Amino acid sequence: MKDLNFDIIVVGSGVGGTTFTDYLTRKNPNLKVAILESGSYQTKEDFNQREIDMTALYYNRGAVLSKNLQIGVAAGNTLGGSSAVYTGVSFRPPNSVLNNWQKEFGLEFLTEKFVNRSLDEIEREISVHELPKSWDNDNNIFFQKGAKKLGIPVKRLKINTKDCLQQGFCNLGCTTGAKQGALEVQIPKILKKGVQIFCNTNVISIEENKVNVVVTDNPRNTNPNNLESGTYQLTAKKIVLAAGVLNTPAILLRSAKKLGLKNKNIGRYLTLHPAFNINGIHHKTIKNYRGFPKTVYSDHFSDTDNFYLETSFYFPGVTAKNIPGYGKMHQEIMKNYDKMMSILILVHDKAEFNNKITIDKKGNTVIDYSLSNNSKKALVKALQVATKIFFEAGCEQIMVPASDKLPLTPEDKKNIENLILEKYLNLYKTPLSSAHPQGGARMGKSAANSVCDNYGKVYGTKSIYVSDASLFPTSVKVNPYETIMLLSKWIAENIMK
Amino acid sequence: MNPHFKQNIILIAEVIVPEIHENDAIKYAFIKNFKQIYQGLEKDSATKIKLLVKVTDKLSYVYNSSSFERLSYKKRAEYIEKLFQFPIGKIVGGLTGLRSLILISYYGVDDVWPSINYNGPVNSTLK
Incomplete structure (x- = not known):
């Protein structure tokens, strides 16, 4: 012993x-x-580096769902x-x-x-260090291009890596x-x-x-x-x-x-930093799955609208999960995986007494969390802004939750505020996630x-x-x-x- | 996974990703991945998925006067679409969760990668 x-x-x-x-x-x-x-x-x-095998590194193979099934925590x-x-x-x-x-x-x-x-x-x-501009892959370059056209300031992210080979499989x-x-x-x-x-x-x-x-x-x-x-x-x-x-x-x-x-x-005052990872299809091949996934972000809307935008990348399975819908159309959209731009939306949620970690009868963790109206507003605004960035960056199709239309195409460019609305945000059907509980x-x-x-x-x-x-x-x-x-x-x- | 559960998962998956319906080799590889993930789930989550599949089967009698297994592909697709509009949010939430597992399992199949122009892991010597 x-x-x-x-x-x-x-x-x-x-x-x-x-x-x-x-x-x-x-x-x-x-x-x-x-x-x-x-x-x-x-x-x-x-x-x-294989998605199926490496889900074993996470609790419940990647997502612990909240009690109301509206958000998955990684x-x-x-x-x-x-x-x-x-x-x-x-x-x-x-x-x-x-x-x-x-x-x-x-x-x-x-x-x-x-x-x-x-x-x-x-x-x-x-x-910890700021990544050089030479490390920006096309997703990061196009994000900056789109944001600049809209007058949204972008900052460089700091990362803690040493001798990184930019393989892109961090997660x-x-x-x-x-x-x-x-x-x-x-x-x-x-x-x-x-x-x-x-x-x-x-x-x-x-x-x-x-x-x-x-x-x-x-x-x-x-x-x-x-x-x-x-x-x-x-x-x-x-x-x-x-x-x-x-x-x-x-x-x-x-x-x-x-x-x-x-x-x-x-267990109380749980916050989840709710996130959407959304994708747009660019007219050029991007291969966002190679190179360092994220080098830039914008905190421009942090104080006014409660969200950050970061560049991002995910593997095919998680990307497919993040794209709304299913069936033939979804499969056709996924065929453009190597042209996909990707943006991560992170919402600052307020610490509220009713949002909590609790336990069930067996003592297992239960995530009892409801998205507030303020967070919903922030998500919708962030989806609108990210969609505009995608268009300005050169995307031809954009797939976002809370949209009346899938995918959004350039003719929708002037109508974004009417197409992406809170009334279309069905949290039971959207891949809302959290990695920062x-x-x-x-x-x-x-x-x-x-x-x-x-x-x-x-x-x-x-x-x-x-x-x-x-x-x-x-x-x-x-x-x-x-x-x-x-x-x-x-x-x-x-x-x- | 018992054969009935496995069969129903495949039937749902064929609607989520039509390629699974059309290609037996992909179907086999998909279910292998799905099984790997499913068996790694916490007991509570695995039980909920089983329950959802059971509910899908039972509700089929109400909507279609037939078991889920006996529905044609077209009818199955129409029925799954109805379930995604179901008035009970947790049914829709559960189905959305299952959709995620199906998509991750399908796009984790090596033979699917060429169709989406994904080159896979950088280092092929990794175990």
Whole structure:
């Protein structure tokens, strides 16, 4: 029997858990730390760039549907968590968001000095940089052309990659290790420091200083477990939940009775950064599936209309799913896959009490989320703007949800506002998705509106902490990677004090 | 997947992607991919898909006075279109989810890629 007593147990090997562990062990190298990961042990050598096989890197093969079946959430369920499958887009949290978190939620530690010093260091360590213009593939070039014609300013994205070969398969796992996610940066470092990682380990519940887990057999074609399959109770002085928004609040809810937690905010104030990925068919061959998928974005409508636009790319299956309709016409549209431009719409949704992570009778995660009217308005406006960009860029057919016509063609150019309308937005039929879930264990100065205190400690507990995007009091409005690292660093640097 | 469920999935898939109806080799490769994804789904999701397929079959008696399996291709297509307009949102939502799995399974077939001019993985030596 292995020694299953630790100083610290971290639940989750994504960017939250591994950044926490990395910073913790810098100042406390002698601590005995274990990371529990529900996914399998897979690294760059195990990724094969094939869509069907690589859906196994995600929870529920790519989409966990909300209770009302209106939105699918994509989250990594593998060593490295979602950092194994994200594109590498790295944003600093906007100042307006940080100011709000300081003022409304009492997160006083988020001073300009702390934030800038921390993010300078983080960005250095994970190799964040702006991509050169020479890397723009045709999709990114045409997006800029279309936006310029409409007077929409475009900015360059920052990415955390090193020696990237621009293969374009980021979301199926980076086969060369260029993407500087947890698999390449934090995990190798912490393994060297003696941190133990247990994969295929599912946390059933937690108690003060105890974690109850079930270890399952490793799936075929994945690396073997270092714990035999079975049920275990692990002990630790402190437990850090970094299992992601789909799991951290669910673990707290499953454990509420044992922990004596009565906080009504657990799981609440969930935001999903709802997204549409839409496509237009250009008159030229684009081959958007080669080259780095995204180099530019526009935040021009962020303050006025609550959305961002980013360039994007998806593989044939996901692209087909994103194109409305089915049958012969859909099949004909897909024949133009190599001419497709692609734009990602990301809507800033408000943190609302009724949107929540909850659990069913068996303790499984349930995403109970309804899109607000404001978010619907933002989606429709974003679809209109993106459609105009496609036309200005030279697209001849555009396929968007919330449209009265499929596909839209150049003669519709002057009538976009009448063809793309909220009344045509049937959320049961549209491929609305989310890759940036946030909240559910929000951080704040008071248990009246939060779940964790300013140090990530769960109110009403002695040994339980959170270190992932569940902490966000509201949507951070941008891709959340750096913000998760920022909060995880803060928690790691204070947990032993 | 039991044979009845598998058969009904194929019948729905043939409407979503007509090529599956027309090409046996593609049909075989499609169902292999679908099975791979389906077997990796969480139990709850897999159960819901089974239920949806069962409902599709049962409702066929109401709409068509016939089992789903016995409908002609044309009738099947008309019936699926009716289901996409069904007044219960969760039926439409479930069908849209199933549509996604079918499309991902079909476009994951290597032999389909030439028809959409997709060259596949960059590194063919990957396992």
